[in-house]
Amino acid sequence: MTDGVNVLVTKSAKATGTLSGSTQALRALNWDGMEKLRVLLCASLGRAEIARALGDMPDVSLTVAPDTDAVIGALAAHDVLMCPNPVYTHRWPRRLPGPSAA
């Protein structure tokens, strides 16, 4: 992240009345093209305030994706994805070997 941080957020589920774009994207994507992604910020409350605060940080570039397709299309260019909780409700096996062991 030496050349600045690119943060991707979506419009909130509250605003759209549907599952947020990032929730759907995380369910749909196959992780291809996400090599740049380093950080997941999982927030169920306060995403608008968090996004504003991140956007005010020096060297941070914020992209707001309006829907699932936009999230998937933009992921490859971003370091950080702010996403809602379902990202960690998937059943990860305990003691899953990490990339270094794969």
Add this chain to the structure above:
Amino acid sequence: MAAALARPECRIRWLQLLTAGYDALAEFGLPEPIALTGAGDAYAPAVATHAVALMLALERRLLDCATMTAQGCWDRAMSPKMSIPFGGDVVIAGLGSIGSEIARMVRAMGARVVALTRSARPSPLADAVEPLGRRDAVLARADAVILALPLAPETRHMIGAEQFALMKRTAVLVNIARGALIDTDALAAALHGGRIAGAGLDVTDPEPLPAGHALWRAPNLIITPHVAGSCGSLGGARLAAVAVENLRRFTAGQALAHPITL
């Protein structure tokens, strides 16, 4: 997701949870190279306020008053059952950031704070701190019990039929942590049987509570739909401060704040 995170090309190295709980991760794990951090004390003022509000609503019989208000009825029949925290034992299970804030609030009301924690480390916020192994003895003396513990194998169903049988009939129970800390069927039976005076739940097991569940018909029960952490833009600002500070640390290669060890 699990397979994706284990792929060699996956470079995710940090997961920041901006939630109060992390039981799903504690249960299912996370690939080792990924650092996990939490929300720190961002939720403490809101959740503690909610917990105390539920306790006071139950002790002051505000449910009865709300029902009478809706009926246009002036009836003081419930007044002998009204109580206050002052002079009583308020048991707070869990003395993390949220439990500590609850302790500070109820102590200001004149209650004796008895904390029930895994470590039993003394705290200036509590008049007594007892280990979880002393749960039953502590519960038997309690006038109010507030659950603020993480869900873990040793805390799942920590309040069940045996514990309700030990508690005072005048005691109230509040849960702002995780629904599965309480045996739901036992709670429904205790309320329907008048075994305790009332319960306030911001969390249930299962969640959401299904339509037709016995708890919906239980007397002296207040259910709020897992909203204890909500407090408008103030809450968002507190979470944003955590996210911003940790992102700053991450980009600077510094140690992250509020690490969670699974």
